[in-house]
Amino acid sequence: MRALRRFTVRASLPEELRPLSQLVMNLRWSWHPETRDLFEALDPELWRKCGGDPVKVLGEVSAERLAALAKDRRFLRRMQDVVDDLQEYLTAPHWYQSLGAEAPATIAYFSAEFGITEVLPQYSGGLGILAGDHLKAASDLGVPLIGVGLLYRAGYFEQSLSPDGWQLEHYPSLDPHGLPVKLLRQPDGSAVVITVPLPEGRTLHAHVWRAQVGRVCLLLLDSDIEENAPAERSVTDRLYGGDEDHRLRQEMLLGIGGVRALRAYCSSTGTPQPEVFHANEGHAGFQGVERIRELTESHGLSFAEALQAVRAGTVFTTHTPVPAGIDRFPRALIERYFAGFGVPLDQLIALGAEQDPSKFNMAHMGLRLAQRANGVSRLHGIVSRYMFQDLWPGFDPDDVPIGYITNGVHAPTWTAREMIELGAQTSSEGDPLVIDGPEHFDGVDKIPAADLWSTRRRLRARLIEEVRRRLRETLLARGAGEAEVGWTDTAFDPDVLTIGFARRVPSYKRLTLMLRDPERLKALLLDPQRPIQIIIAGKSHPADDTGKQLIQEMVRFADDPEIRHRITFLPGYDIGMASYLMSGCDVWLNNPLRPLEASGTSGMKSALNGGLNLSIRDGWWDEWYDGQNGWAIPTADGIADPDRRDEVEARAIYDLLSTQVVPRFYETDRDGIPTRWVEMVRHTLRETGPKVLATRMLRDYVRQLYVPAAGSAREMAQSGYGAARTEAGWRAHLLEHWGDVRVAHVEATGAGDTPEIGSTLALRAEVELPGLTPSDVEVQAAYGRVDDTDALHEVTTVPMQHEQTDGTRHWFTATLPLERTGAFGYTVRVLPHSAHLADPAELGVVAHP
Incomplete structure (x- = not known):
């Protein structure tokens, strides 16, 4: 029998241990080692069994163990120290508090996915991980951000492999009561219910769950509630699932419902209403439409006047380097859903207009609703200006008003604890969270080469141990018997050059480019003196059979008994697996079809751990490759034939591996230390490390976009939005005579x-x-x-x-x-x-x- 619904029963904490509830409900534990150590101390064996999930640990720890800890004075003192540290973190002024009154009091950040921790599986790939790191860095810097997203009851999907290597998807049912989230409630204790109007007089209802990410609140809307009919209950079932109808309703709930959730949250908590609204990709575009509707109803503004006020405070970030990656809906569908919404339908349709009059383009709407827009790397900014130049006819691409802020990653989340304790992220210029400006992690210069190398080897050995465990589990899940998986105990080698390749699996990322010449790859893997080993992971979208075929091709290659101890594809790629890969791999391989990689932050995470990148010069690597932090794979941009281009670039990878990467790794001094390799590691940590920080990225967003947007929004709102009325009148007059x-x-x-x-x-x-x-x-x-x-x-x-x-x-x-x-x-x-x-x-x- 199958359960109708599932829920989580938690242990009742003794009064002395009540502070653990506060700690577990603030996701700072996901990047704060001392808090994780505290939860591990509750029951080390249970901690390992639960995969380092403190929510599960609190749900399963025995009453006897809790009773014993409640009398353990050392544990109670340790717990109080962690609680006090969290309280200081939440209340002390940080970098943002030094900016003064010009900085916005509150900023809303909308995204369809957020990757905070694997315990809260509300992400599919880089966009969500970036959004999660955005919130974490905002918390560290004291930026008053409020995240807005959806709570997907089945998340994205859990990945496994069939016996013949085909990707299989599983959608586990998530119980919000078993997640580190709390329901947003009215003063009387009842749940806040958000409504969004739908066609035929129907209404979409949603609860709002709050996740606390350090100092930052994340609001997640959930449609799986009793007030909804079955069709509406399923709106937040899966991330990026369903047909056009389903996706449109998801994006209406995210944008329209998200604004309404913000209003309810701010009103109930006394938080200032946001001055700046940041839409992370086009999924959240309808937030601007809702704000226009609000202003037309509350202040009597016309659509054009409200548009001026809304645009002034809106920031739009595009992550898409190809038109195919943009959400586009049939115009007729938009007309059906927004016929009675409260804004003129013709003017709404104009916001999403594109060359095909039958389509409504969400990215176009995002750009038209935002006065400030950016791509996510210098090269992606250029690509975006070319891709969207039709929205600014008569202008050269260089003049299209889309800038760039290169992505960053949250160092406390993605850097191995061993590297931090070694001092690899210290600077003589001061604390990176406090100082404002370019810096170097020059503390790494004081680390002896032997210590740096031994730490890198320890991280590699930990990765190999995890790979063996996952490899064994994968084979058993694919149907192998216990007698057939004994070889996994000695698969891979902690002293062999280890290459990582992990990312989503669309065709442009070219998962199988390394298989172009299988015999040459085998020779590199099996070299008797200087072998390499490769660990591969990634998910294909459930509807992308081409991507699944690429995974199957890779799995079948790696299943070969001759090489299976040197190369593997591991299913189930998530934040948990990524933390092992990013810290343990010596080289991070990335070979997208240039310039289709918007940023590519996985290589940044590897660099923070001393990994060297071997990458096509695309995304962030085009910007920050300096000849000493890895290797640039030459591109064959002038070759029109894609098959020939793949062949040329694959050969370049083999050549770099055999002539530069492998020799440098294995050339050691008399103490067994590869000194030239270690110097590249040292250079990467010192020079590249500070550049790839999410705190650097957040400072760029604040200075270049948030503060100017807040100033513009305040100007438009002056004198009861008189400035917006005047500006709209001026624009209409100018365009009439232009x-x-x-x-x-x-x-x-x-x-x-x-x-x-x-x-x-x-x-x-x-x-x-x-x-x-x-x-x-x-x-x-x-x-x-x-x-x-x-x-x-x-x-x-x-x-x-x-x-x-x-x-x-x-x-x-x-x-x-x-x-x-x-x-x-x-x-x-x-x-x-x-x-x-x-x-x-x-x-x-x-x-x-």
């Missing part, structure tokens, strides 16, 4: 027939502005290197000064320096100008000669 704006004539003087470096060029432009004034525009001179097609490169722009007016004709002037030799070109352009524009390209209009 079609008549014209650069009538440009003349240049001063350089002579043979310009020389050091001279100047005087420009004078005649601009026609019917219906507009010079204060409505910014006239710019753009100049730089020019190619044979007259295209400008390495462009510099300078504002031109208004000189003269005659009716609708106006003259502007500027002086251009001739600072380098070679072909030189210039042009003039006219852009809108307002003090409330974050970027002159924001309105998507420009006039050229």
